[in-house]
Amino acid sequence: MMQSIYNAVGLLGGIGIVVGVVLAAASKIFYVYVDPKILAVEAALPGANCGGCGLPGCSANAEAIVAGRTAPNSCVAAGPEVAVSIAAILGVAVEAKEPDIARPGCYYGVQEADPKYLYDGLGDCRAAAVLAGGMKICSIGCLGLGTCARACPFHAIVMGPDNLPVVDPVKCTGCGTCERVCPKHIITLSSVTRRILREYTTDECTTPCQRACPAGIDIREYIRQISLGDYLRAVQVIKERNPFPTVIGRICPRPCETECRRQYVDEPVAINFLKRFAADYERERGQRVLPFKAPETGRRVAVVGGGVEGLSTAFFTARLGHAAVVYEAGDRLGGLLRSAIARNRLPLEVLDWDIQGILDMGVEARTGQVLGHNLGVAQLLREGYEAVFLASGGWDSRLARGGETRVEKTLPGSALLIDFLRSARQGSAVVGPEVVIVGGGRLAAEAATQCRRAGAASVTVLLREPPATAPLCAEAVKALDSEGVRVIFNAGVIRIAGEDDRLSAVTYVDLDARVPVEMPAQTLLLAAGRFPEMIFVPAPAVAGSREGDAPVPPGAPDGVRRWVGVLPYKPATHAEAAGLYSSGDQLTDFSGAIKAIGAGRRAAASVHQLLVGIDPGLPATVVTPASEIQNVYAVENVAPEPRQLMPLAPAGAVQGEVELGFAEDAARREAARCLQCGLICYERHPGAPAAGEDLRRRA
Numbered sequence: 001m002m003q004s005i006y007n008a009v010g011l012l013g014g015i016g017i018v019v020g021v022v023l024a025a026a027s028k029i030f031y032v033y034v035d036p037k038i039l040a041v042e043a044a045l046p047g048a049n050c051g052g053c054g055l056p057g058c059s060a061n062a063e064a065i066v067a068g069r070t071a072p073n074s075c076v077a078a079g080p081e082v083a084v085s086i087a088a089i090l091g092v093a094v095e096a097k098e099p100d101i102a103r104p105g106c107y108y109g110v111q112e113a114d115p116k117y118l119y120d121g122l123g124d125c126r127a128a129a130v131l132a133g134g135m136k137i138c139s140i141g142c143l144g145l146g147t148c149a150r151a152c153p154f155h156a157i158v159m160g161p162d163n164l165p166v167v168d169p170v171k172c173t174g175c176g177t178c179e180r181v182c183p184k185h186i187i188t189l190s191s192v193t194r195r196i197l198r199e200y201t202t203d204e205c206t207t208p209c210q211r212a213c214p215a216g217i218d219i220r221e222y223i224r225q226i227s228l229g230d231y232l233r234a235v236q237v238i239k240e241r242n243p244f245p246t247v248i249g250r251i252c253p254r255p256c257e258t259e260c261r262r263q264y265v266d267e268p269v270a271i272n273f274l275k276r277f278a279a280d281y282e283r284e285r286g287q288r289v290l291p292f293k294a295p296e297t298g299r300r301v302a303v304v305g306g307g308v309e310g311l312s313t314a315f316f317t318a319r320l321g322h323a324a325v326v327y328e329a330g331d332r333l334g335g336l337l338r339s340a341i342a343r344n345r346l347p348l349e350v351l352d353w354d355i356q357g358i359l360d361m362g363v364e365a366r367t368g369q370v371l372g373h374n375l376g377v378a379q380l381l382r383e384g385y386e387a388v389f390l391a392s393g394g395w396d397s398r399l400a401r402g403g404e405t406r407v408e409k410t411l412p413g414s415a416l417l418i419d420f421l422r423s424a425r426q427g428s429a430v431v432g433p434e435v436v437i438v439g440g441g442r443l444a445a446e447a448a449t450q451c452r453r454a455g456a457a458s459v460t461v462l463l464r465e466p467p468a469t470a471p472l473c474a475e476a477v478k479a480l481d482s483e484g485v486r487v488i489f490n491a492g493v494i495r496i497a498g499e500d501d502r503l504s505a506v507t508y509v510d511l512d513a514r515v516p517v518e519m520p521a522q523t524l525l526l527a528a529g530r531f532p533e534m535i536f537v538p539a540p541a542v543a544g545s546r547e548g549d550a551p552v553p554p555g556a557p558d559g560v561r562r563w564v565g566v567l568p569y570k571p572a573t574h575a576e577a578a579g580l581y582s583s584g585d586q587l588t589d590f591s592g593a594i595k596a597i598g599a600g601r602r603a604a605a606s607v608h609q610l611l612v613g614i615d616p617g618l619p620a621t622v623v624t625p626a627s628e629i630q631n632v633y634a635v636e637n638v639a640p641e642p643r644q645l646m647p648l649a650p651a652g653a654v655q656g657e658v659e660l661g662f663a664e665d666a667a668r669r670e671a672a673r674c675l676q677c678g679l680i681c682y683e684r685h686p687g688a689p690a691a692g693e694d695l696r697r698r699a
Helices: 002-029 036-044 058-067 080-090 125-130 147-151 177-181 192-197 208-212 219-227 231-239 245-251 271-285 308-319 348-360 377-382 395-400 417-425 442-453 474-482 593-612 664-672
Strands: 101-104 157-159 165-167 187-190 300-304 323-328 364-367 387-390 414-416 434-438 458-462 485-488 491-499 502-510 516-520 523-526 534-538 562-566
Touching: 036 058, 036 080, 101 165, 125 147, 147 157, 147 177, 177 187, 187 192, 192 308, 192 593, 208 219, 219 231, 219 271, 219 664, 231 245, 231 271, 245 271, 245 348, 245 593, 271 664, 300 308, 308 323, 308 348, 308 593, 377 387, 377 534, 377 562, 387 593, 414 417, 417 442, 417 523, 434 442, 434 516, 442 458, 442 474, 442 485, 442 523, 458 491, 474 485, 491 516, 502 523, 534 593
Parallel strands: 300 323, 300 387, 323 364, 414 523, 434 458, 434 523, 458 485
Antiparallel strands: 101 187, 157 165, 387 534, 491 502, 491 562, 502 516, 534 562
16 A cells, blocks of 8 residues: 555656756746836836737836837826836936827718718628728718727727717727728827828828918818808917918918819819908907917027018927027018008018917027027027027028128028129138038139138038039039039938038938938038028037037036938929928028918927927828829809998008908808818808709719
8 A cells, every 4th residue: 555655646747847948948948038128118017908009018018118109108007207207217208298098080971971881781881991981982981880990999980970080089089990990091089299290191181272272271170160150269270381371371372272162163262261251250359369389398499580481480390389489580470461561461460479379388589699690509508409490591681680791691601602702703712621602603613612612621512413414514523623613413311410600511412312421521611591490419429529419518518419310201293302402492582471381380390309308200192282182173063242342442542461360251251162172072052952862962
């Protein structure tokens, strides 16, 4: 008996030993390394496994955070202190960030599509999308089967009576689940930052007028708000993309109206006069409407130039959460709006109202500050600004402020060609040993010769054109070569660099190969009527630098400030262009203030992208005039309705505005003329005769 027990114990012990050996070997063979950072991040998360981050549980989110696919503050169930703890584990900082919410982007439900289809047997948008794009003419329209609503883990989305998603902003956490399951990108995440940064794409339901507006204003929506009688909400929609609504309502060249589909029935909607009506309503009542603003980031940005572009840049920069300060050479803000437009078109009190609205966003202004005289780029960076944007204007602005006889050195080591030649002809030109001249023809050749006479050891002329179309003929190039001047064709300058108030290098690219080439330069001459819009930021830490890329600490005023100057991204119409003074860039002051506003938003977006490390590249689907998108070229079943006429001041009136603005009843009637377009849809006029149920909204 005892022997049997001993045998059993021995057998079990042997089995245990064998199992232990096998498990030990397996642990070595199948060992999976787990990053301790992932374990630490997962431990910091609340363990709710709610899916609000858009991932299946906290373990998956911890892996994504460490891999950089999601942010330290991506957990919607945790507070800001958890985000700070996770950031400390990763060795990074958490930027202030406003919450995202889902935003539907379709105007008409599936039952109103032309022709109408029923999704018999299908209950999921993704399955319906596989069948000929969802069995609808509109390639973008919502399929209306409610997949986003069923997928939302927080029940923040319901399908409305028109089969379009309706988002509850209180319940929505911005997890992005709805955005991921929608096969047509109808429902997307939205925030102040996203709306400022984004450019319209071909997979969005934009309207013809919106696409034609240089500022990209949501025209359809602000006119709808006017038709509903909510004029202040209309102003808020306008200010999402335009900080000068009262001004632009008076002076805009109105490219949007050229594209208005109402012209296929009678006349375009008076889009700009309606903008003026809403803006005047705000001003006359003194009820300042401010657009939404992201949380403060603690970052400081200097904007040089108090004209339309500079003020617009500061406005959008402030809305992105950064502290913006405008430095203006004159004694008043406004640029050419103040000096070059007749008062019966733009009264000064109207201009001052819009400028004050920009200042009310938290923008600070300092006048009488001339870059290159009583302040400089390096000085501003030394004072703690993390970026400096240059929007000093063109020759037009200099004439307006009486600076045509003064040589302005707005950029370190740089001058306009016209200023340099004036100094050279007077015998007072001073250049560095290495000179780069950007652009120009005969005058560039003359300047190159003058630089050599002034003692320059090296002179290079960079021309955007190839030799066949360049403004310098072969003989001129040969003559320059004989003087030791090098001419490089097909080149675009993309960056400059220097330290303190000195220029040290210029980087250009071959416009075909796009390969960057850096060349030393202490003097840069620009053959244009204006200094380019550029963003200056501290250079990355340089070996041997006493300060790296941090602001110079108090007590070290003699520290070297290294900087680089880069360009904002180009407008969508010229997205493929590169370098200074390319297609779409301004060579003199803007032909329309609305274009300067659009440029200001892009500049603010570019500054923000540099500060937070976002890829500035435009999406491949960005809308341009060459984009192939669905459209309509005829409108049916819309009853004619005459356009409201703008009331004018009595003949012979010598004071006040010529155009008096719409009264409320006229504005409401004009707003009702808007067809409330979508991509290929529009709203039939209620007074039109019925032409069959399926033509109610015709594609």
